[in-house]
Amino acid sequence: MTRQRPPSSIAVARLAGVSQSAVSRTFTPGGIVSPATRARVLAAAEALGYRPNLLSRSLTTGRSGIVAVAVGGLSNPFHAMALESFASGLQRMGRQVMLVVVADEWALGSAVELLSGYQVDAVLSSLSVNAADVADALTRFAVPIVTMNSSVTTRFVRTVAADDHGAGIAVAKHLHAQGARRFGYIAGRAGTLAQERREAGFRQGLAELGITQCARAQGDHHHGGGCAAVRAMYGAARKTGSATGLDGLFCLNDLTAMGAIDTLRDAFGLRCPEDVLVAGYDNVAASAWPPYRLTTVDVGLDRIAEQAFALMEAAEGEPSEVLVTPQLVLRASTRR
Amino acid sequence: MTRQRPPSSIAVARLAGVSQSAVSRTFTPGGIVSPATRARVLAAAEALGYRPNLLSRSLTTGRSGIVAVAVGGLSNPFHAMALESFASGLQRMGRQVMLVVVADEWALGSAVELLSGYQVDAVLSSLSVNAADVADALTRFAVPIVTMNSSVTTRFVRTVAADDHGAGIAVAKHLHAQGARRFGYIAGRAGTLAQERREAGFRQGLAELGITQCARAQGDHHHGGGCAAVRAMYGAARKTGSATGLDGLFCLNDLTAMGAIDTLRDAFGLRCPEDVLVAGYDNVAASAWPPYRLTTVDVGLDRIAEQAFALMEAAEGEPSEVLVTPQLVLRASTRR
DNA sequence: GCGAATGTTGCATAGGGATGCAGTCCAGCG
DNA sequence: CGCTGGACTGCATCCCTATGCAACATTCGC
Numbered sequence: 001m002t003r004q005r006p007p008s009s010i011a012v013a014r015l016a017g018v019s020q021s022a023v024s025r026t027f028t029p030g031g032i033v034s035p036a037t038r039a040r041v042l043a044a045a046e047a048l049g050y051r052p053n054l055l056s057r058s059l060t061t062g063r064s065g066i067v068a069v070a071v072g073g074l075s076n077p078f079h080a081m082a083l084e085s086f087a088s089g090l091q092r093m094g095r096q097v098m099l100v101v102v103a104d105e106w107a108l109g110s111a112v113e114l115l116s117g118y119q120v121d122a123v124l125s126s127l128s129v130n131a132a133d134v135a136d137a138l139t140r141f142a143v144p145i146v147t148m149n150s151s152v153t154t155r156f157v158r159t160v161a162a163d164d165h166g167a168g169i170a171v172a173k174h175l176h177a178q179g180a181r182r183f184g185y186i187a188g189r190a191g192t193l194a195q196e197r198r199e200a201g202f203r204q205g206l207a208e209l210g211i212t213q214c215a216r217a218q219g220d221h222h223h224g225g226g227c228a229a230v231r232a233m234y235g236a237a238r239k240t241g242s243a244t245g246l247d248g249l250f251c252l253n254d255l256t257a258m259g260a261i262d263t264l265r266d267a268f269g270l271r272c273p274e275d276v277l278v279a280g281y282d283n284v285a286a287s288a289w290p291p292y293r294l295t296t297v298d299v300g301l302d303r304i305a306e307q308a309f310a311l312m313e314a315a316e317g318e319p320s321e322v323l324v325t326p327q328l329v330l331r332a333s334t335r336r
Numbered sequence: 337m338t339r340q341r342p343p344s345s346i347a348v349a350r351l352a353g354v355s356q357s358a359v360s361r362t363f364t365p366g367g368i369v370s371p372a373t374r375a376r377v378l379a380a381a382e383a384l385g386y387r388p389n390l391l392s393r394s395l396t397t398g399r400s401g402i403v404a405v406a407v408g409g410l411s412n413p414f415h416a417m418a419l420e421s422f423a424s425g426l427q428r429m430g431r432q433v434m435l436v437v438v439a440d441e442w443a444l445g446s447a448v449e450l451l452s453g454y455q456v457d458a459v460l461s462s463l464s465v466n467a468a469d470v471a472d473a474l475t476r477f478a479v480p481i482v483t484m485n486s487s488v489t490t491r492f493v494r495t496v497a498a499d500d501h502g503a504g505i506a507v508a509k510h511l512h513a514q515g516a517r518r519f520g521y522i523a524g525r526a527g528t529l530a531q532e533r534r535e536a537g538f539r540q541g542l543a544e545l546g547i548t549q550c551a552r553a554q555g556d557h558h559h560g561g562g563c564a565a566v567r568a569m570y571g572a573a574r575k576t577g578s579a580t581g582l583d584g585l586f587c588l589n590d591l592t593a594m595g596a597i598d599t600l601r602d603a604f605g606l607r608c609p610e611d612v613l614v615a616g617y618d619n620v621a622a623s624a625w626p627p628y629r630l631t632t633v634d635v636g637l638d639r640i641a642e643q644a645f646a647l648m649e650a651a652e653g654e655p656s657e658v659l660v661t662p663q664l665v666l667r668a669s670t671r672r
Numbered sequence: 673g674c675g676a677a678t679g680t681t682g683c684a685t686a687g688g689g690a691t692g693c694a695g696t697c698c699a700g701c702g
Numbered sequence: 703c704g705c706t707g708g709a710c711t712g713c714a715t716c717c718c719t720a721t722g723c724a725a726c727a728t729t730c731g732c
Contacts, residue, residue, distance in 0.1 A: 004478065005398055006452075008718055019682045024719055031720090034680060049476060054453040055391040055400060056718040059687050062341060064391060066454075069435070073420070075621060080416035084409070087437050096454065099405070099435040101423050116342075117390040118402075118432060140385055142340065223625060262626040285411060289559060290598040291627035344688055355712045360689055367690090370710060392688035395717050 007048040016044035027052045058119060067312065068098040068115045070108055070125040076221060076255065078282040082126045082148075085305040093309065095121070105129050109137050116141040122312035129157055130193050146308045149194040158320035160307040162299040164194050167326045168201020169208070171250050171279050171297065174328065176209050179336045180248025180277045184215035186229040186260060188252040192221075195252035198281060202250050215246055219256040226251060226259025227267075234268050247276050254280035254287040254296055261292055261333065277334040293332035300324060343384040352380035363388045394455060403648065404434040404451045406444055406461040412557060412591065414618040418462045418484075421641040429645065431457070441465050445473045452477040458648035465493055466529050482644045485530040494656035496643040498635040500530050503662045504537020505544070507586050507615050507633065510664060512545050515672050516584025516613045520551035522565040522596060524588040528557075531588035534617060538586050551582055555592040562587060562595025563603075570604050583612050590616035590623040590632055597628055597669065613670040629668035636660060 009023040016023070018037055025031030026041040033041070044050075058064040067090050074080045087097045098120060100111045105127055112123055122144040129135050129150040138145050139154040150159035175183065185202055188195040203214055217232045219225025234245050245268075251257035257280030264270040264278075272278050280287060283298035307322045314320070345359040352359070354373055361367030362377040369377070380386070394400040403426050410416045423433045434456060436447045441463055448459055458480040465471050465486040474481050475490040486495035511519065521538055524531040539550055553568045555561025570581050581604075587593035593616030600606040600614075608614050616623060619634035643658045650656070 005717090006478065010718080020719080021682060021721080022680090024721085025681095028720070032680070037680080051449070051453045053395075053455060053718055055455055056395055056687090057720075059389070059392055059395065059689095059718080060720045062687085066434075074410070074416040074423075075420065077413055077416065080410040080413065083435075084411065084437065087435055091437060096450075097435040098402075099419075099423055099433040101420065101427060113387070114432075117387045119389060119391055142342070223621070258625065266626050285559070286622055289594065290602050341687090346688080356689075357691080357712060358710090360691085361711090364690070368710070373710080389688050392717090393690075395688080395719095396690045398717080 006053075007050045009050070009052065012041060012044045012048055012050045015048060016040045024052075063121055064096075064119040065094070066096045066098050066118060066120045068100060068112075068118075068120040068123040070100045070102045070111055070123060070127060072102055072104070072127045074101070076253075077284045077286070078253065079126055081284070081301055082304075085301040086124050086126075086308070089302075089305045089309060102127060105131060105134050109134055112138055112141055112143070112145065116143055122146065124308050124312065128159070128193050130191070144312045144314070146311045148304070148308075149197075151193055153320045155316050155320070158311045158314070160304055160311060160322045160324060162194070162304070162324050162326045164197035164326075165201035165204070167281070167297045167328070168198040168203075168250070169205035170201075170328050171198075172202045172205025172209065174295070174330070175248040175250065175277050175279060175334060176206075176211075178273075178277055178334050181211075182213070182215075182246045183211065183248040183250070184217070184233055184246040186217050186219045186226060186233075186249065186251040186256050188219060188221045188225075188256070190218075195281075198250070198252060219252065219259070221253060221255065223255050223259040223262075226256035226261075227263040228259075229256070230260045230263040231267060234264070234270075245270070245276075249276055249278045251278065251280050254282045254284040254294060256280065257294055257296070257333075258286065258292050261294070272333050273335055277336070279334055283329050288331070295331045295334040296329050297326045298329050299326040342389075343386045345386070345388065348377060348380045348384055348386045351384060352376045360388075398455075399457055400432075400455040401430070402432045402434050402454060402456045404436060404448075404454075404456040404459040406436045406438045406447055406459060406463060408438055408440070408463050410437070412589075413620045413622070414589065415462055417620070417637055418640075421637040422460050422462075422644070425638075425641045425645060438463060441467060441470050445470055448474055448477055448479070448481065452479055458482065460644050460648065464495070464529050466527070480648045480650070482647045484640070484644075485533075487529055489656045491652050491656070494647045494650070496640055496647060496658045496660065498530070498640070498660050498662045500533035500662075501537035501540070503617070503633045503664070504534040504539075504586070505541035506537075506664050507534075508538045508541025508545065510631070510666070511584040511586065511613050511615060511670060512542075512547075514609075514613055514670050517547075518549070518551075518582045519547065519584040519586070520553070520569055520582040522553050522555045522562060522569075522585065522587040522592050524555060524557045524561075524592075526554075531617075534586070534588060555588065555595070557589060557592065559591050559595035559598075562592035562597075563599040564595075565592070566596045566599040567603060570600070570606070581606070581612075585612055585614045587614065587616050590618045590620040590630060592616065593630055593632070593669075594622065594628050597630070608669050609671055613672070615670055619665050624667070631667045631670040632665050633662045634665050635662040 013020040013023045025033045026038045069086050071079045125147045135152040135157045139156045145157050147159045149161045217229035219229045261272045280294050280296040283296045287294035349356045349359045361369045405422050407415045461483045471488040471493045475492045481493050483495045485497045553565035555565045597608045616632040619632045623630035
């Protein structure tokens, strides 16, 4: 029941009346063959529909040309964008992309275990690695793993991080400059480091402005989480009769911010930016749409991808961490 | 400079004091080994960090376990969702996913050429194949290719199609039932068959209601295209002084519909659904958000994925086309 | 015209693993 | 106790391509 095997270099050689090595050489970049032989081989290959078996090739060369990309759920357009950046960049470099959808950094471990069986040359992950034992486990596979925003790195586990902390500070100052005075942060799942850094930066920025109060609620990285968080934050305030609610909201990401804006309007009659300033993070396509015009932070995925490519090809000695500076994108959601 | 090679089955065999075949059999599902030998092999493998080289394995078995997925740009969340459905399903089946981002069906041809070198077991494509010569070219690679909504199929080019035509009819009748009387369709790029079928269905549905007029403008499959199309449609009407504009709009997809709704409101002061009923297609996550609450069509990606998996494993004799019935999702954008 | 340098070619083998076949060992049975 | 069958095991090959090396042909230089 084994599928019909495609023609091999031997078949081509036989048809062209040359040796198998001649066939191999005509298809190996830099291989030395006379023009006459090359022509005969190519003709025979064409006739048989021959294509070199790349798996076999990588068996001898030791490099598969395959790079694995691990992402954490494509329903979040940010991950989709990250994947697209990685994939199109790698394709341009002539490498193949093996995709793995992964739940968390532990799942990343077992995914890499499997992938290492496919001899992938490197792994790019939009998830971060923050547990030391995970990093250790990953290091054993001896394949370069480039992650985003990891707090732990090793010889093989490298990371390209956006300056989330700095971006958080910038957002705080911007919201304050636009007139916000009572602040809140909508967080993501505990343990997702990038957004924890955003919060820390945000709070530090506020502190530098002499503000120590900052409300907090937890979302889920999606639109619905923003809705629920706003309900929790503002619903409580309403019950206690506190008239003036929060007027400056920073959300761990754009989806959350859009949920927040929608719920502020529909459930509390609060308009953005008139009543509350809202900022997000990621610069997802929808954040520019009219109902939101969301001020947000753009991490520059193409630059990140570039750095990731450099890191995955870096030698073991070189530094395994790169920091990129994200860009504040100002829109109407924070404009008074 | 060739990377340090990982341990081979021979190294494990040496350490365990058994033959290479014993190692192979230990790691081959269904391989016959005594418990004692298996234990010694596993211990040795563990000690060396051995993992079978899956590329080599596929060399002998003739099956790589790799399925290629070709998608056309992940900035459209629909493609991202399709990819996620395919990828997670394949992962569950224990197959690896090789990802290719492709511009159009011709690019699909060269992509498959490359992929066939990697001995992929099948190709799943969210693009459709409508040119006969492309289908022929693809057929030559003798690898099953499952596409979405193709008009041409061959032994190897199969397709799972949603009943776009039927969905178009249903949308027409629904809009009419909700009170719309003057209709318009916002189209996508010419040559993208699925949306052309939606339009045809929509027009047929209108015809069955005795309506032959249907305005038309062209979008670009994204939010901006919906904006531009509405500007074209309503701006022209405004100039000619025609008071009553279109009041029932069907858009090739959700992104377009959301752009349309935004521009109707912001540029023309028309509210949805009070002044214009708008329906989209795809049931993207954002279509459920409060500013839109968009009536749309859900093609049921998980069902499509399932059918695609069946098709990719189908024998040559079996039918190479499957039709799934999409579902109308009613929301406030068409509710009077 | 002859030796040498140059350019090609094929042979043989490696790379990691799967598997048909023949042989080994032991338990169970008569 | 001898024999048969079953359970394993190892040997030898094969899968397909890349490549070092030796053999060969050709042309160049003197």
